[in-house]
Amino acid sequence: MTSFTPALRLQDIVKTFPGVRALDGVSLTVLPGEVHALMGENGAGKSTLMRVLGGVLQPNSGRILIGEEPTIMASPLDAKSKGVVFIHQELSLAEELSVAENVYLGELPRKSFGRVDWDRLHEKTAAILDKLKVGFTPQTRVGDLSLANQQMVEIARALTVDAKAVIFDEPTASLTDAEKVVLFDVIADLKARGVGVIYISHRMEEIFHMTDRISILRDGQYRGTLHTAETSEEELTQLMIGRKLDLSRKINHAEVGAVALEVRGLSCGRLYSDVSFEVRRGEVLGFYGLVGAGRTEVAETLFGLRDPDAGQILLDGEEVRIGSPVEAIARGISLVPEDRKGQGLVLGMNCRDNMTLPQVDDLKAGPFVAEGAEIAIFDQYRDKLDIRTPGWRQKVGNLSGGNQQKIVIAKWLSMHPNVLIVDEPTRGIDVGSKSEIHNLIRDLAANGFAVIVISSEMPEVLHVSDRIVAMHHGKVIRTFTSEEVTEESLVQAISGIVAETAA
Amino acid sequence: MNTLNTNDLLKQGAIWGFIVLELVFFTVAGKYLSLSQNAFMDLDNMLLLFKQSAPIGIIALGMTVIMINGNIDLSVGAIFALCAVVLLDSMSWPFLTGLGDWVIPVSWGLALLTGVVLGAINGLIVWKTGVDAFIVTLGAMLGYRGLVFMFNGEQPTSHLNWTLVDFAEAQFLGLHTATWFLLGVAVALWLLMTRTVHGRNAYAIGDNREAAVNAGIRVGPHMMINFMIIGFLAGLSAVVFYSESGSVNPNDGSLYELWAITAVVLGGTKLTGGSGSIISTLGGVLAIQLLRKGLGHIGADTETVNLVIGSILIAVLFLDRQLNRKAKGELRT
Numbered sequence: 001m002t003s004f005t006p007a008l009r010l011q012d013i014v015k016t017f018p019g020v021r022a023l024d025g026v027s028l029t030v031l032p033g034e035v036h037a038l039m040g041e042n043g044a045g046k047s048t049l050m051r052v053l054g055g056v057l058q059p060n061s062g063r064i065l066i067g068e069e070p071t072i073m074a075s076p077l078d079a080k081s082k083g084v085v086f087i088h089q090e091l092s093l094a095e096e097l098s099v100a101e102n103v104y105l106g107e108l109p110r111k112s113f114g115r116v117d118w119d120r121l122h123e124k125t126a127a128i129l130d131k132l133k134v135g136f137t138p139q140t141r142v143g144d145l146s147l148a149n150q151q152m153v154e155i156a157r158a159l160t161v162d163a164k165a166v167i168f169d170e171p172t173a174s175l176t177d178a179e180k181v182v183l184f185d186v187i188a189d190l191k192a193r194g195v196g197v198i199y200i201s202h203r204m205e206e207i208f209h210m211t212d213r214i215s216i217l218r219d220g221q222y223r224g225t226l227h228t229a230e231t232s233e234e235e236l237t238q239l240m241i242g243r244k245l246d247l248s249r250k251i252n253h254a255e256v257g258a259v260a261l262e263v264r265g266l267s268c269g270r271l272y273s274d275v276s277f278e279v280r281r282g283e284v285l286g287f288y289g290l291v292g293a294g295r296t297e298v299a300e301t302l303f304g305l306r307d308p309d310a311g312q313i314l315l316d317g318e319e320v321r322i323g324s325p326v327e328a329i330a331r332g333i334s335l336v337p338e339d340r341k342g343q344g345l346v347l348g349m350n351c352r353d354n355m356t357l358p359q360v361d362d363l364k365a366g367p368f369v370a371e372g373a374e375i376a377i378f379d380q381y382r383d384k385l386d387i388r389t390p391g392w393r394q395k396v397g398n399l400s401g402g403n404q405q406k407i408v409i410a411k412w413l414s415m416h417p418n419v420l421i422v423d424e425p426t427r428g429i430d431v432g433s434k435s436e437i438h439n440l441i442r443d444l445a446a447n448g449f450a451v452i453v454i455s456s457e458m459p460e461v462l463h464v465s466d467r468i469v470a471m472h473h474g475k476v477i478r479t480f481t482s483e484e485v486t487e488e489s490l491v492q493a494i495s496g497i498v499a500e501t502a503a
Numbered sequence: 504m505n506t507l508n509t510n511d512l513l514k515q516g517a518i519w520g521f522i523v524l525e526l527v528f529f530t531v532a533g534k535y536l537s538l539s540q541n542a543f544m545d546l547d548n549m550l551l552l553f554k555q556s557a558p559i560g561i562i563a564l565g566m567t568v569i570m571i572n573g574n575i576d577l578s579v580g581a582i583f584a585l586c587a588v589v590l591l592d593s594m595s596w597p598f599l600t601g602l603g604d605w606v607i608p609v610s611w612g613l614a615l616l617t618g619v620v621l622g623a624i625n626g627l628i629v630w631k632t633g634v635d636a637f638i639v640t641l642g643a644m645l646g647y648r649g650l651v652f653m654f655n656g657e658q659p660t661s662h663l664n665w666t667l668v669d670f671a672e673a674q675f676l677g678l679h680t681a682t683w684f685l686l687g688v689a690v691a692l693w694l695l696m697t698r699t700v701h702g703r704n705a706y707a708i709g710d711n712r713e714a715a716v717n718a719g720i721r722v723g724p725h726m727m728i729n730f731m732i733i734g735f736l737a738g739l740s741a742v743v744f745y746s747e748s749g750s751v752n753p754n755d756g757s758l759y760e761l762w763a764i765t766a767v768v769l770g771g772t773k774l775t776g777g778s779g780s781i782i783s784t785l786g787g788v789l790a791i792q793l794l795r796k797g798l799g800h801i802g803a804d805t806e807t808v809n810l811v812i813g814s815i816l817i818a819v820l821f822l823d824r825q826l827n828r829k830a831k832g833e834l835r836t
């Protein structure tokens with residue numbers, strides 16, 4: 001901390017939406033040169049607070065002070081010009097445009113007659129991309145980049161202006177470990193230059209690794225600020241959700257039944273090759289690997305979204321060809337996709353209808369949709385997963401990021417599929433609900449379903465899986481049982497190192 | 504990267520490939536089926552083709568801008584007709600007759616101004632009410648057409664000015680006046696969409712409106728400017744066409760909006776916005792005109808022509824989907 005004038009202060013911010021008091025008198029002080037974590041459950045109001053600070057939303061009351069000057073953030077551009085840069089939780093990119101245009105979106109450098117100064121644009125962007133050590137050029141079309149690289153484009157925006165404060169809202173959700181290291185370097189660099197960084201994340205390791213202080217929100221209320229060095233995970237969790245959590249690793253295998261799904265020598269272009277595994281009823285099979293290892297693509301193939309070049313898929317011992325998601329659902333395979341916004345939700349539809357979307361056909365009373373049954377399903381899962389919404393009529397697009405994810409999960413859980421595939425089920429979900437979802441997954445297996453969990457978080461796969469498939473560059477390196485797996489052997493396997501002792 | 508670039512090139516080049524295919528087909532088929540002795544690929548015939556493409560072409564180029572921006576404009580046909588009425592009628596307004604031939608630029612200016620104002624009305628409503636452009640311009644289409652009929656009932660509005668006709672029929676470097684206007688508009692809009700901040704922001708808005716808003720782009724004014732541009736172009740199209748013909752029927756220009764949209768889509772512009780190219784639309788316009796002319800050349804009637812164009816449009820959209828799917832690693836949608 002280089003100085004004692006705060007970089008910015010928020011005072012008694014109140015923000016209400018119809019039916020929701022999202023922020024209830026929240027105050028926050030960020031010093032220059034500190035990394036300030038903002039934590040809280042899904043729907044606690046973190047993103048809303050940042051949207052107020054970033055000029056996206058206007059508060060109902062309260063004050064914003066930048067360097068002790070009372071300020072009104074009229075618009076995102078206004079906030080940016082006052083030195084507050086906001087990296088959004090959801091990607092906010094125009095896919096058809098180039099990387100450079102996206103980085104400087106809304107602020108393209110100009111020449112006379114409103115012409116774009118392409119040379120300057122590309123030069124400035126190249127300098128930023130250099131700093132981020134990414135493997136693409138300013139001219140690349142954003143739609144051609146991987147999710148992780150798109151996230152890097154978002155991050156590049158933070159470096160376009162001389163910022164006083166930079167807000168990162170869950171930036172690591174879709175980054176690979178290597179890219180995370182780069183991001184942490186970027187943040188350390190910002191910090192060294194005296195910029196105040198606000199960092200939102202649900203990942204405890206990151207919080208303890210990088211931040212100086214932590215402020216906690218709960219149900220829209222400010223719950224205090226702690227010095228990271230003087231606190232513990234337990235104390236944080238207690239403040240965030242008001243109770244303690246049992247985070248120990250427990251393996252109590254359910255009764256394992258017949259093989260529900262078997263895959264033999266499945267290959268698909270350059271995406272993955274010769275993938276073989278089986279899942280039994282009553283079992284949770286974890287898929288672990290780095291982002292891009294081909295796990296999602298395998299899942300998409302099983303769900304009928306991709307055509308495999310070779311190999312067999314056997315359901316209950318019978319070879320099947322799955323040509324479309326409709327067929328997959330009919331055969332009892334469900335996929336909770338990784339990209340919730342793009343694939344899992346209809347943002348303009350209300351919570352209940354999103355949740356019951358795949359089964360409206362079965363929920364009919366005569367020619368009409370059975371409203372009662374739909375609401376019953378909604379209520380059940382809202383309680384189970386603790387979904388924060390004023391009611392089922394709320395549009396899903398208005399929920400907080402983590403609560404959207406819960407709706408997607410509830411949608412497929414309520415189908416009671418034979419084989420459930422969940423891809424990164426707890427990305428962006430707070431610690432309390434995370435363990436709820438883990439318990440739910442274990443329960444499902446215990447009830448005789450076969451579950452496949454794809455995850456990039458080691459504690460998660462270790463916690464929920466009976467067996468773990470480690471993938472690297474589209475190949476299965478090794479399958480572990482939960483007894484034999486260790487963190488070390490798992491890390492080796494996903495880096496492509498085959499342990500000699502494996503056989 | 505490289506493979507994707509070739510894919511993009513393929514998509515950009517597709518419309519021109521299609522035009523070549525048409526030329527070859529009609530040349531060959533013309534030899535056997537045509538009643539006339541003239542070859543299809545005759546120079547005069549091709550020059551005429553450009554000229555005939557101009558009225559809808561100029562509008563289609565503007566429609567590309569609107570559609571890249573994520574909107575649509577159904578009222579262009581009506582604006583076209585209304586501008587034509589203003590153009591021809593104003594030439595006989597008593598207080599302008601004293602100007603002699605100087606009445607021409609004044610009438611042109613009035614017609615173009617009409618287009619800009621009507622476009623601005625559309626844009627302002629879309630901006631301020633947030634109602635979908637489809638609905639707003641559907642209403643405008645009916646409303647503006649109503650104005651045309653109020654003006655002169657079912658009667659045509661006529662005024663022939665020979666200086667004007669001479670100008671419209673002039674050929675410069677072999678190309679007709681109308682063709683020059685078409686090419687000029689294409690170049691201007693191409694520069695606008697690829698070189699200027701306004702153009703790039705229009706792409707961004709059509710691509711991801713929320714991202715544009717987050718980045719502080721003021722969506723409304725950009726959309727309004729684009730509606731004014733297409734209004735202006737509908738006026739320009741009327742100026743170019745009616746300078747020569749000198750008489751406008753109240754139903755003129757109906758269905759122009761659909762032909763314009765067809766040309767834009769043939770040229771590969773996304774219906775959802777965010778992607779598209781002015782030059783490819785020019786290709787789309789020429790392809791449609793070629794098809795009409797070619798089918799006429801081998802003796803097909805108008806109904807057949809429409810049927811064929813409709814089928815091709817659907818086939819193109821289907822092929823485009825297939826191409827896109829291949830590019831994205833065979834992910835089915």
Ligand SMILES: Nc1ncnc2c1ncn2[C@@H]1O[C@H](COP(=O)(O)OP(=O)(O)OP(=O)(O)O)[C@@H](O)[C@H]1O
Pocket residue numbers: 017018020022040041042043044045046047048049089388389398399400401402403428430
């Ligand atoms: N536009 C809106 N309309 C109505 N309610 C909203 C809107 N935006 C946010 N909310 C509500 O405000 C509350 C706080 O949401 P916010 O997005 O700030 O949560 P969050 O702390 O960022 O959660 P997460 O960790 O899941 O991202 C939620 O209950 C949410 O449903």
Ligand SMILES: [Mg+2]
Pocket residue numbers: 046047048089169400401402
């Ligand atoms: Mg959030």
